[in-house]
Amino acid sequence: MISSAELKKLYLGFFQKRGHKLIPNASLIPEHDPSVLFTTAGMHPLVPFLLGEPHPLGKRLCNVQRCIRTGDIDEVGDAWHLSFFEMLGNWSLGDYFKEEAISMSFEFLTKELGIPAERFSVTCFAGDRDAPRDDGSAREWERLGVAKNRIHFLPKHDNWWGPAGQTGPCGPDTEMFYHAKDMQEGSTDEFVKLSSTGPFCEIWNDVLMQYDKAADGSFGELKQKNVDTGMGVERTVAVLNGADNVYECDTLAPILDMVISISAKGTTKANRNARIITDHMRAAVMILGDERGVVPSNVDQGYVLGRLPIRSVDIKSEYKTIVWTAERNMA
Numbered sequence: 001m002i003s004s005a006e007l008k009k010l011y012l013g014f015f016q017k018r019g020h021k022l023i024p025n026a027s028l029i030p031e032h033d034p035s036v037l038f039t040t041a042g043m044h045p046l047v048p049f050l051l052g053e054p055h056p057l058g059k060r061l062c063n064v065q066r067c068i069r070t071g072d073i074d075e076v077g078d079a080w081h082l083s084f085f086e087m088l089g090n091w092s093l094g095d096y097f098k099e100e101a102i103s104m105s106f107e108f109l110t111k112e113l114g115i116p117a118e119r120f121s122v123t124c125f126a127g128d129r130d131a132p133r134d135d136g137s138a139r140e141w142e143r144l145g146v147a148k149n150r151i152h153f154l155p156k157h158d159n160w161w162g163p164a165g166q167t168g169p170c171g172p173d174t175e176m177f178y179h180a181k182d183m184q185e186g187s188t189d190e191f192v193k194l195s196s197t198g199p200f201c202e203i204w205n206d207v208l209m210q211y212d213k214a215a216d217g218s219f220g221e222l223k224q225k226n227v228d229t230g231m232g233v234e235r236t237v238a239v240l241n242g243a244d245n246v247y248e249c250d251t252l253a254p255i256l257d258m259v260i261s262i263s264a265k266g267t268t269k270a271n272r273n274a275r276i277i278t279d280h281m282r283a284a285v286m287i288l289g290d291e292r293g294v295v296p297s298n299v300d301q302g303y304v305l306g307r308l309p310i311r312s313v314d315i316k317s318e319y320k321t322i323v324w325t326a327e328r329n330m331a
């Protein structure tokens, strides 16, 4: 079994040994970016440096960042989505690019974490009028030993990351999916199905950040080519321990157990509402406990903070009504 603390230590140690300087976790409330309510990724506080400003600690950085993503809120409660999660990241600010980023990701996954190469699939950007197809990443994955039929090309909707707000640094990405269930895809269509319904879980994303999105929607070249990666701590810990859902990770399992212990008799760990309550209560606590302190209100972050417990209560009462009705019908 691997714990979240052990995964973080392994990851940060691996990248520090490769010249990356550790930067602190930033606040969940972005300090210099009014265009977004929450820090959604570790790259967020790094925007000026991705745009070319020299970072005081150099061109190679790594950290673990707390994130809130309200965009995924309707998917929370399925096997893998969370509104609050921790993200491991490594960055190249105009230093290494795709080959080195991919080969370090591959080495970390297969050597440090011991994931067999057969246990994962990868995706690369298929290309469109804004940027060409990313054959370079696919070649690197193949060179490292990923079978050609496990490398899938997908459009911008799937294989593009950023900008964090409306404008700024962004680019195509290459994503790594762990086969949480022992299944194989026979085609890209099948891969899409397996990765959107649960059996395959995206655990890491290497963003090849080379464009700057302007307010008119056009994509200019950035001054420098960067790498921005994000690995989900909860997902990775869960799959490494053989789980097929994120709620079995050590930082979520005790909360879910507690929610179940006060829920209607017969509630299981797979119950979607129990999972949503677990996620939302944890997210609310993290926002409340943030160093830039938010309190519930009618606007912005305070509104989201207020809605999370309310949404949990709504779900819980709706769930109780369903259980009560079912019990009454059976009587």
Ligand code: GLY
Residues within 6 Å of the ligand: 040, 041, 042, 043, 161, 205, 207, 228, 229, 230, 231
């Ligand atoms: N910024 C990289 C990611 O969120 O995956």
